[in-house]
Amino acid sequence: MITAIVGRNASGKTQWVEQFRRQTASDKLRYIAFRDSYGPSVDSAYYLQLRWNQHDIDAETPTVREKLGSLSESDHELLRLFHLEDSLDKYIITLSSGELRKFQLVKALMSKPQILILDNPFIGLDAETRQQLRDLLKLIADEQHIDLYLVLAKTDDMPDYVEKTIEFPQSTPNTQSTLNIQTSPTSLISSDEVIQMRNVTIRYGERTILKDLNWTVHSGERWALTGQNGSGKSTLLSLICADNPQAYACDITLFGYHRGESGVSIWDIKRRIGYVSPELARSYHRDIPALRVVASGLKDTVGLYVRANEEEKEQCRQWMRVFGVEHLADRSFLQISSGEQRLVLLARAFVKNPELLILDEPLHGLDDENRQLVRNVIETFCQRPDKTLIMVTHYEEELPPCITHRLVLKKQK
Numbered sequence: 160m161i162t163a164i165v166g167r168n169a170s171g172k173t174q175w176v177e178q179f180r181r182q183t184a185s186d187k188l189r190y191i192a193f194r195d196s197y198g199p200s201v202d203s204a205y206y207l208q209l210r211w212n213q214h215d216i217d218a219e220t221p222t223v224r225e226k227l228g229s230l231s232e233s234d235h236e237l238l239r240l241f242h243l244e245d246s247l248d249k250y251i252i253t254l255s256s257g258e259l260r261k262f263q264l265v266k267a268l269m270s271k272p273q274i275l276i277l278d279n280p281f282i283g284l285d286a287e288t289r290q291q292l293r294d295l296l297k298l299i300a301d302e303q304h305i306d307l308y309l310v311l312a313k314t315d316d317m318p319d320y321v322e323k324t325i326e327f328p329q330s331t332p333n334t335q336s337t338l339n340i341q342t343s344p345t346s347l348i349s350s351d352e353v354i355q356m357r358n359v360t361i362r363y364g365e366r367t368i369l370k371d372l373n374w375t376v377h378s379g380e381r382w383a384l385t386g387q388n389g390s391g392k393s394t395l396l397s398l399i400c401a402d403n404p405q406a407y408a409c410d411i412t413l414f415g416y417h418r419g420e421s422g423v424s425i426w427d428i429k430r431r432i433g434y435v436s437p438e439l440a441r442s443y444h445r446d447i448p449a450l451r452v453v454a455s456g457l458k459d460t461v462g463l464y465v466r467a468n469e470e471e472k473e474q475c476r477q478w479m480r481v482f483g484v485e486h487l488a489d490r491s492f493l494q495i496s497s498g499e500q501r502l503v504l505l506a507r508a509f510v511k512n513p514e515l516l517i518l519d520e521p522l523h524g525l526d527d528e529n530r531q532l533v534r535n536v537i538e539t540f541c542q543r544p545d546k547t548l549i550m551v552t553h554y555e556e557e558l559p560p561c562i563t564h565r566l567v568l569k570k571q572k
Contacts, residue, residue, distance in 0.1 A: 166327030168498030257388030386568030401425035433513030456507035
């Protein structure tokens with residue numbers, strides 16, 4: 160039996176799954192939530208820049224091969240199908256968001272479960288891999304007689320072979336309202352060239368992630384950044400956001416300042432950028448209110464260590480109102496749904512009126528209505544003068560109409 164569990168963000172899907180798991184023998188069931196988890200041994204020490212600061216990776220951090228254990232021929236076939244054979248000796252921490260999802264799927268399927276629950280299994284995967292996954296899940300469910308449950312917020316991800324649908328109605332108040340984004344004060348632009356990269360190459364050991372990349376982004380341009388899982392999209396963004404130490408060895412100019420130039424700190428760069436990504440969501444593992452998560456965007460920190468004043472709190476509430484999550488301001492970030500977390504982090508990205516908006520898979524885990532809401536906010540924000548956008552997505556329909564340029568990265572051999 161293949162069952163889809165569908166509903167809006169915070170409609171009760173996760174609670175249903177938790178109750179079902181409690182009622183089912185654990186040795187028969189495997190559940191993957193796809194929340195970018197590396198496992199307790201890594202997550203407990205995780206910080207936002209760890210993936211790119213490889214000298215900080217602990218010697219006990221496992222590789223993909225170590226996490227998977229002994230591999231049969233059928234296991235190798237799964238690895239080949241998901242293009243993970245070349246990733247066996249990578250540290251888990253260095254996997255891209257999409258690669259991590261593929262790894263989690265392979266690990267779950269290797270255990271040959273009787274019941275498999277996949278929470279938003281298709282997010283973060285490129286189009287080719289999404290289709291491969293759809294075909295594979297049908298094949299495995301039929302051949303191994305697995306009861307498969309697909310928890311979906313994005314209804315157009317539902318495979319046509321689903322036999323049963325459990326639908327949850329909206330259960331939280333719709334508090335979305337309009338903020339006059341276009342009349343907000345604009346920022347001072349110091350250079351027409353927001354980003355300039357010349358022959359940028361990034362390597363980790365024997366692996367080349369980016370090779371001889373030349374790229375110039377001018378103020379007011381809106382870029383779609385695309386490419387297969389593992390092609391280097393998040394690595395490229397880490398160079399712009401001042402999170403990757405290899406940036407200092409590269410010829411990179413940001414906002415008219417050469418990277419490493421005397422008198423220009425990473426905070427001078429970060430204060431001009433609004434940023435959201437799958438890695439950012441994983442970095443918030445403290446039990447703090449959602450309002451403080453948004454306010455941390457004003458200070459460019461993960462977690463707020465400087466108390467926001469009343470004016471700043473109101474600014475945060477305004478942007479939470481735009482994204483329909485103001486009612487969650489005092490709720491623990493860790494206790495709200497993954498879709499609500501994404502909306503809170505989007506409010507964090509916009510809250511300081513950035514010159515450069517970097518959105519790495521911003522619609523992850525959002526239902527159809529919230530996806531349209533976010534696209535509309537992005538479109539409206541980018542209609543203002545001198546606002547520059549870089550957006551990563553594997554879904555063409557998620558791109559807002561304002562996109563003017565494209566950069567497609569190729570996975571290095």
